[in-house]
Amino acid sequence: MTAQAPGQIQAAFRGRVGGFSLDASFSAPATGVTAIFGPSGCGKTTVARCLAGLHYLPGSFCAIDGEIWQDQSSFRKAHQRPVGYVFQEASLFPHLSVRRNLLYGAPRDALAPRACGIGFDEVIDLLGLARLLDRSPRNLSGGERQRVAIGRALLSQPKLLLMDEPLSALDRLTKNEILPFLERLHERLSLPVIYISHDMAEIERLADHLILMQHGHVVAAGPLQVLQSDPSLPLAATREAAISLDAVVEAHDAGYGLLTLRVAGGHLLVPAPAVAAGRRQRLRIAASDVSIARAAPDTSSILNVLPARIVSKSMLGHGEVIVVLALGADGRGAQLLARITLRSWDLLGLAEAMIVFAQIKGVSLVSGTDAAAGQGAGPDLIDTSAGFLDGISLASPEPWPNQNQILYGVRRCSELETSCPHSPLSA
Numbered sequence: 001m002t003a004q005a006p007g008q009i010q011a012a013f014r015g016r017v018g019g020f021s022l023d024a025s026f027s028a029p030a031t032g033v034t035a036i037f038g039p040s041g042c043g044k045t046t047v048a049r050c051l052a053g054l055h056y057l058p059g060s061f062c063a064i065d066g067e068i069w070q071d072q073s074s075f076r077k078a079h080q081r082p083v084g085y086v087f088q089e090a091s092l093f094p095h096l097s098v099r100r101n102l103l104y105g106a107p108r109d110a111l112a113p114r115a116c117g118i119g120f121d122e123v124i125d126l127l128g129l130a131r132l133l134d135r136s137p138r139n140l141s142g143g144e145r146q147r148v149a150i151g152r153a154l155l156s157q158p159k160l161l162l163m164d165e166p167l168s169a170l171d172r173l174t175k176n177e178i179l180p181f182l183e184r185l186h187e188r189l190s191l192p193v194i195y196i197s198h199d200m201a202e203i204e205r206l207a208d209h210l211i212l213m214q215h216g217h218v219v220a221a222g223p224l225q226v227l228q229s230d231p232s233l234p235l236a237a238t239r240e241a242a243i244s245l246d247a248v249v250e251a252h253d254a255g256y257g258l259l260t261l262r263v264a265g266g267h268l269l270v271p272a273p274a275v276a277a278g279r280r281q282r283l284r285i286a287a288s289d290v291s292i293a294r295a296a297p298d299t300s301s302i303l304n305v306l307p308a309r310i311v312s313k314s315m316l317g318h319g320e321v322i323v324v325l326a327l328g329a330d331g332r333g334a335q336l337l338a339r340i341t342l343r344s345w346d347l348l349g350l351a352e353a354m355i356v357f358a359q360i361k362g363v364s365l366v367s368g369t370d371a372a373a374g375q376g377a378g379p380d381l382i383d384t385s386a387g388f389l390d391g392i393s394l395a396s397p398e399p400w401p402n403q404n405q406i407l408y409g410v411r412r413c414s415e416l417e418t419s420c421p422h423s424p425l426s427a
């Protein structure tokens, strides 16, 4: 990978970081959310740090939307890369108001409407920050603090937003409070986001593309649904195996409280409150909620029984198989997974390429609605009084810079000089 491709994030990072060996290559669209998923210690954060220019691995390559950030002969340092970085902990400046925290990383004209990029008012609106602007970060809930951190990263006018486990320090309720805001960002901004997470439920809700990592390598990269339905990858073999589908709302039956949703290859009925026709909706269908019939049942309480073609069958062990189905009488629609017993497969005489009926017992709507922000004391703040940039040294494995050092490592050193807590800015 050496030539830049517009519209793509291209990365090929190879080398050692301390005792860790990284050999990770992928390309992903330079728009939408690309999630990096893999077990702890597989190198997700190391890849994010390479993208941010915080590790220099000679011989590596990185280009964002046709702009080369690293190749054989060049390396843009962290402060030369337009990257917004959001971490597990919000690490806001405790001595600055929310407004000043937001404006901290922004160019000087951040308050003016922008011809392109993201303006202050838009960020406030998208993240629901209006009523927090004059508050101190000390009095915000964990979820509110993380929304401010995301706003601050967006206002730095990045060309790439890196989110490293942004919700993992939050409890389930607080996560659910923030996820709708992230969905709104995804819907309204074309900014590419690299989203690192351990939590497949977050990824199923937010991501368009997925990069699967293991032991410092990229095992697979591609559209989320394609990787979820690939029986050769570990996702399809897990107990939680599921497919994320993008559907469009067609109608709402108020009498029965049912939404009609169109997906590639068919329609699904889902009990849900009314949603405007034409709205896009992310669905999740678990492999364990899909069974297979040779003929459409005459009588059944299952609402969604759709014709589908059997694409493949793979053994799972413990007497079960995972079947990939493609919806539609022509078998060319969206793919689903069905987890059934090997005995059922044999008794029904199923075979690849056969047209069958997928009986879908459960469909979850995973896109959320706007939530009111909670309030309360957040976790302890990181001490930001340490010398900025101390500890950032390219290709030096130790010590790790703290989060604000990384965050502000993307800004010019002259600006950093004004960033200490005793500068006029901090008044």
Ligand SMILES: Nc1ncnc2c1ncn2[C@@H]1O[C@H](COP(=O)(O)OP(=O)(O)OP(=O)(O)O)[C@@H](O)[C@H]1O
Residues within 6 Å of the ligand: 017, 018, 019, 020, 038, 039, 040, 041, 042, 043, 044, 045, 046, 047, 198, 396, 397, 398, 400
């Ligand atoms: N600067 C460093 N010095 C030494 N080892 C490092 C350094 N950076 C990362 N490592 C090691 O590299 C491996 C990958 O770390 P990394 O943080 O990228 O993994 P991860 O997939 O993000 O893990 P987690 O999901 O637990 O955050 C780990 O074994 C880690 O200890």
